[in-house]
Amino acid sequence: MENIISIKDVTYTYPDSEAPAINNLSLDIHSNEWLSIVGKNGSGKSTLTKLIDGLIECDSGTIEIAGQIIDEENIWEAREKIGIVFQNPDHQFVGATVEDDVAFGLENQGVPRNKMIKEVDQALQMVDMQSYKTRDPQSLSGGQKQRVAIAGVLATKPQIIIMDESTSMLDPNGRKTVLDLIKRLRKEQEITIISITHDIEETQLSERIVVLNDGRVVEDSDPKAIYDLGPELTNFGLEEPFSSQVANSLRDTVELPEGYLNEEELVKSIWKSSSNM
Amino acid sequence: MNKLILGRYLPGDSLLYRLDPRGKFLITFYFIGIVFLANNVASYGFLLLFVLFAVYLSKINLGFFLRGLRPMFWLILFTVVLQMFFTPSQHPLWSFGILTLSKEGLVISAYIFVRFVLIIFVSTLLTLTTTPIEISDSIESILKPLKAIKFPVTQVALMLSIALRFVPLLIDETTKIMDAQRARGVDFGEGGLIKRIKSFVPILIPLFVSSFSIAYDLAIAMESRGYKDGEGRSKYRVLSWSTRDTVAAIVMLLITVILLFIRSY
Secondary structure (H helix, E strand, C coil), rough: CCEEEEEEEEEEEECCCCCCCEEEEEEEEEEEEEEEEECCCCCCCCHHHHHHHCHHHHHHHEEEEEEEEEECHHHHHHHHHEECCCCCCCCCCCCCCCCCCHHHHHHCCCCCEEEEEEEEHHHHEEEEEEEHCCCCCCHHHHHHHHHHHHHHHHCCCCCCEECCCCCCCCHHHHHHHHHHHHHHHHHCCCCEEECCCCCCCHHHCEEEEEEEEEEEEEEEEEHHHCCCHHHHHHHHCCCCCCCHHHHHHHEEEECCCCCCHHHHHHHHHHHHHEEHH | HHHHHHCCCCCCCCCHCCCHHHHHHHHHHCCCHHHHHCCCHHHHHHHHHHHHHHHHHCCCCCHHHHHHHHHHHHHHHHHHHHHHHHHHHCCCEEECCCEEEEHHHHHHHHHHHHHHHHHHHHHHHHHCCCHHHHHHHHHHHHHHHHHHHHHCCHHHHHHHHHHHHHHHHHHHHHHHHHHHEEEEEEEECCCCCHHHCCHHHHHHHHHHHHHHHHHHHHHHHHHHCCCCCCCCCCCCCCCCCCCCHHHHHHHHHHHHHHHHHHHHH
């Protein structure tokens, strides 16, 4: 599979700290995959996002985006390929109205106005917010604001979308609408999603999980293998999936296969074991 | 608190809403200027009629305009009373020490009162029918010539629009901090003036700190969306000057001519 982002031996230390936030980290991210990056607070997740987008510069190592090593010269080009949705919906809403905010990225690229109008409409349609076009941010819920933020990112047609804990400040309903939207986008177009998250449900949707600890990659595999780690997950700032928790408490009384089971598999196994009795 | 600052714009639709905000902005200031040309009953009456007609055109309830007078009530009262009793006159109706009440004084104070009403009504008309962002756009457009002397007009306009955008957020933030401090036992309503002012320190400092963190987040978000320095950007919102705006400007000129005529009549 082709790599869209290739991080090689990157180290970064914040100016006012001694320990590196990212420590000799290498990671390849494939085109069109949905990757989750998890880890405790301070494990370097958000620093990694900023490095990828060139918002901070790595001390050593290289980051390659879509075949090009980023440096000061081409950083703005690279940024056009990446869209980031941040954590706090209020702190990333630039425009006075929904449509103004979606247009912000296009304005920055100097897109002509008549093209911009079309693209703003399209982007709002994709996130199902076109009826809120002229509303001001104060009248929207958190989930709606994040959807507008996603529309703003989609309008510039990036190849990569980074969700930097974008669902962590939302209520369950808002979180669901945002995750459903990402799922749908993945079906409709070719796009790489990087979720930086604590949310187990979000990781379940992704194809690959990378666990960071102290600025290093400590685990890198598909969700099932990660969930197989069981209680160890809490060390990475993740909860065990609900189905694992149920399975673990049932294991004493019910015979269940080893390892992680998703909800469906769990239900099936329980059915089988009861019929054995 | 929300109402105080942002309750000014009243969503609606009428001729005055559809006028170009730049035109409205300039006309409002122009009108405030020509109010001072009025010098007799007829000219004040004429301007008052004009403003009432504009209020009628806006299709906004007169009550909103009267409410606009309320915060200025003491200033108006003070000025009017001052004019009423301190206008020197040959034929006082009543006098006591330095206080004199005369026909001239009464007339002048009535003029002053009408002048206040006119100015407050037209500026309320502007803010009720124009969104803050339209006002900020008009300021950008009006200041555009300053680009020639390297004044960063577009950046200032973006700053202004972001400031407007974040007012409600900062108000929310203030309410949150006040609640948090109340929960810790701070009492904002009690004590003398000094004590009350002091009790605002525990609001201002956290508010200051959180504004900085919001600014930092926003700067990162803007940069990630490709904001460089305001140059080479295209504009999504455009203002368009149409025939009705030209008509409005001509009407203002006619008003001035009529006013000059009545004045010297």
